[in-house]
Amino acid sequence: MAIFDINKDELLGLSDTLLEELIARLAEAEVAACGHSPARVRWSGSINAPDGGIDVHVQVPVEQLNSGYIERPDTVFQAKKHRMRRADILREMAPSGVLSPMISGQATKGGSYIIVSLDEDCSPPMLAERVKAMYEAVRHTPSHPTLHLAFYDRAKLAQWIRQHPSVMLWVNRILGRGYSGWQPYGAWSCPPEGAEDTLITASGITISPPSEKGHPLSIKDAIGPIRQLIRTTRKAVRITGLSGVGKTRIVQALFDESVGADALDHTLAVYADTGDDPIPSAAAMLERLIADQRSAIMVLDNCPSELHAALAARVTSVGSRIKLITVEYDIREDKPQTTEVIHIEAVGPEVAEKLLLRRFPSIGQLNARRIAQFADGNARVSLAIAERVDEGESLAVLSDAQLFDRLFEQRHERDEGLREQAEILSLVYSFSSDFSETGDSELEILGTLAGYSHNQLYRTLKKLTDRHILQARSHWRAILPHAIANKLAASALDSFPVAFLRSTFEVPGRDRLLMSFAHRLGLLHDHPVAKEIAAAWLQPEAMLGNLLALEDLPARMLEYIAPVVPDVLLNRIDEVLRAADFKGRERHYDPRWSTILNLLQALAWEPSYFNRCASLLLQIADHEIDKTRQENARDRLTLFCQPYLSGTHASLEQRIALLEECLTSGLSQRRTLGLKMLSAGLSGSTWTSSGIYEFGARPRDYGAEPDYDALMAWRCSFIEIAVRVGNADDMHLANGARTFLANALSGLWRDKRMGSVLVDAARTLHVRLPWGEGWKAIRTKLYFMRKEPQVSSVLLETLDALERELRPNDLLSAIRLYVLSKGHYNWMLDDEFNRSDQKRYTEAEERLMARAEQLGREFATSILCLSDLRPNLFSSEWMPYRSAFGKGLAEGTANPHEVWQLLIKELEQNSTENKDFSVFQGFIEGVDRTNEVLAHEFLDHCAVHPSLCRVLVNLHPQRDFTETDLYRCMSVLNKPDTRIVMFDAILWQKKCLHLPLTRVLELAERLLAIENGAEVILNGLGMRLHDNKATEDMPGPELRQIGLRAAIQVLQKETDRGGFVDGFMASVVAAALQFDSHDGLTENWLDAVFSAIDKHYGYMNDYLKTIQTTVTLIPVPFLSRLFADSEAQICMRLFFMRGGISDTPLLSGVGIEIVIDWCYRNENPKVWAYVPQGLELWSSSTDTSRTALRENAIKFLEAAPEPSVVLESFAELTSPSSCSGSLANILQSRTDAFGELIAHERDDISKAAKKIHERLILMIERQRIREQQKDRESGQRFE
Incomplete structure (x- = not known):
């Protein structure tokens, strides 16, 4: 059964009271879904009372409300477990023949009255009979026409439940058939039964929402901003903080209407603790919510970073219907594009003290305060110790060490063995309690340190769990919270020789355990043993010494131990940067460079390391090149110069010294960087942050916050x-x-x-x-x-x-x-x-152009020199009025020759690599207005000038282009630095369309003969054809054929071009195939297409529009070529049809009748199996999320000589070429659509579909098992 489905007959297991509660919960969820508070729903009274007592009453202060289940803003639900026939209905609504005052009141208000009968399962006639009886009961009431009446049986109730995941979870849990680990809104923090569970809002806990830019708030002040963030963001929300600071209880409070105002809708909450191994997995639950298009707030407690990252990316991609809140103690760098991070921290003992007095009132305030202070406000540690305090006992005389020992006392006696075993287990961040597939046991490896067996340590796990200092996720275990684990681990490091520890963990094959050991060392930066081991690992020939050659797992180890020996690490990075091969090393896709940059940024948080880290980052920045999305040192250095969110606590003087070093450097790239840093320092309020804000156990935050x-x-x-x-x-x-x-x-x-x-x-x-x-x-x-x-x-x-x-x-x-x-x-x-x-804006532009021309005229008659206009006269930056200035310059001068020579001289003195020549274009335009001969002279000069010849076409004035102009431009065609892209204008601009065809064809032929000339032809003809409705502007057949030859030439190149080339190519090919019925031309084009398909192994995404245009215009020749070659090529072609071009099937633009007719005419019967690969088979309804077979697919199936062959192809295509989320869910939806063919009127189709459908169901089950195993493995780790 689907995750959010329920058998209506299972509802019969509900008691009277639970039925009433179910209806109330459904009404709350329905009202909330309509944007109103669930508090508008009230419920009470005896369910079997015949006195008209109201069971559930909905009162929403609006004029209209129609959700499909609640059809009036004032609605009364009457819940009845037993059957309700006509006589029962009349007796319920009008006892003793008199209509109930409550129902009369509903009629007067124009409200609604609904009877819900659990024992009823009505057919349509039965349902109509019961509604008729309801209307019979109110027929004598004057206002009965305004009263809405309805009767819900258990089928309707089950349908309603399916709309609300949180209510579904509640029902399933009540009925004992729930999903393991999944809960609706409730006491997620698991207080003892009967204990008070109101939120404690005392000081001692701070919360840092992203909206506060790192400024911590109290619990009371933070609840509102967090609720607002969850409502408005499309990202996942990550609640982080050490174990024991109350994260789960605070998340629970977000849905609590008694805490603050405007609580989150608790009817949308779907909660699981990933440590409980929920079934279905979190990923499967999310996919179901997405597939069913449900609104939900998914809360995942103890959610590992990897699982969070996967779910966050999925939630961000599907919109705002589903919200994701994850809770975890481990703070790792989350992707800001998918995650909003909220950090919770204990900064005092107040909350922990109040919790202790609530849970253990007998220990007294002094003991509660002493324990809370010892635990640094950590509630989990406090509760674990308080459980071992006797009534009347005073803890005031106990030292911190003695208080800590209480965790390991058994019947008031210290259990040395338990303490020692806990110390051994805490040496690693997490460990597995099971044997691996190869028979290895991490417990056994840890036990060898002190002579314990796997079984001995395994028995210890239960004792540690009972003391609340061991947490479990699947077979993974971890000593938590860190306050206890780190203290135990520090004691363990003192108990063993360093060589013995290293020899235990550094054995080949123990990579994961070694990484976890490094993780623990990273939290013990003050411990001499941790420092010794970390320093040894960073030696040049040691396992972490070659920083740039580390694999992923050693790189994680490096990140873990960096806080332990920052000086040693900085020395090692310095040595790497001074290596001979550093400057020329390719760094664009090297993840190790990101690791080094992140570590330097993290170390620069401390003022004592800032100068050295900044110096190393500058060395890296000196050799960086600009590449999109490349992580670089320049961005981190720039960040340091922000007043806020800088990631450093370096002083203002330190940062200014860094800025001055860059601005006064002899290196141009450093001076440019200095300007970026200056800009960051001047920025008003739009600060951004990036980097690592966790660094072992060392303090880290967003950086200094100046008052x-x-x-x-x-x-x-x-x-x-x-x-x-x-x-x-x-x-x-x-x-x-x-x-x-x-x-x-x-x-x-x-x-x-x-x-x-x-x-x-x-x-x-x-x-x-x-x-x-x-x-x-x-x-x-x-x-x-x-x-x-x-x-x-x-x-x-x-x-x-x-x-x-x-x-x-x-x-x-x-x-x-x-x-x-x-x-x-x-x-x-x-x-x-x-x-x-x-x-x-248009008129302002005209006036500014005129102003620029006037300034040009005034400049021409002034004593100013062109050198006074440096450096921007020829700057490549966007300055739109230089052309107009050039026009005015030409019009204002009495000696154009002299000004021309001065312009040329100024250009030749400009040494910048990229230049803009707009002022030349404007000057020639201005001269051409009064002296066309002189303008030609200047253009001839441009043709032989080494810089101006490269943009010669663009320098011509905006008048009709002449043959002389064309010859002049063609004279520079073969010069090495000519920007041949400029020649596309001659093929499409209106001023050029009157040129003799023979001359234009000559240009096109020459372009075809030079590198990248074919692209220029496609660009030019594509621009001419773009949205072209005038037939007189349509290129003639000669140009269309040259365009097709250019397209063939581009397709034959090794490199893909795509983008604009594909769009222009599609237009050119369409014109050629539409207007020129030349078989030879078509054959040549198809030769090129299929040669490219084979050469690129079916991947033709860069030519999507071109291929689709070809298929649409010449479908029969295309299909005939598609399957005409060898079996090996056909396999490649099938891949090409299915996914090598795009998500849109290849034949989607071809009429199905044409495809069927071609299949009948083809001598190869296999084409009936091939063609479905290119058909659009599946359609999905956005309203119902239901998938169906398209009409064309069914037409093709019914036309096939052997439908079973086509059905096999359909079955193969239930699996998409690529997918996001659960493959099993996609397979299920398509298999359900396929299954509808079992009811087909033709026996041959029905029988074949039934047989294949059974096979598909088995395949889906296997896929679900694989996904569940994968989800459990990835979602249950601690690290």
């Missing part, structure tokens, strides 16, 4: 640096500093105390050189401030005055601002910008 005064000092320091650098002679640094400070102005101005500092900074920069970026930023700030309803008039006056002061007042500063500044919020430069005008 307001410290933040002001921070900002003043960084502003001072920005001003100094912004006025420096190095223009690259100066421009960067000026830009970053301008970008930060809006955020910095939020602090009133920064106003005078920023005004002084702006004036200092402006005196040295007009600060256009600042002026633009201030105008932008003013624009948005004036839209705010409440804004400080003093601030507005200050900014208005500063805006006037910084406004460009000379030609050069105006050009730098309007022409040579980066193009963001350019409309802010327009003095006539009218925010109420619908065309405001």
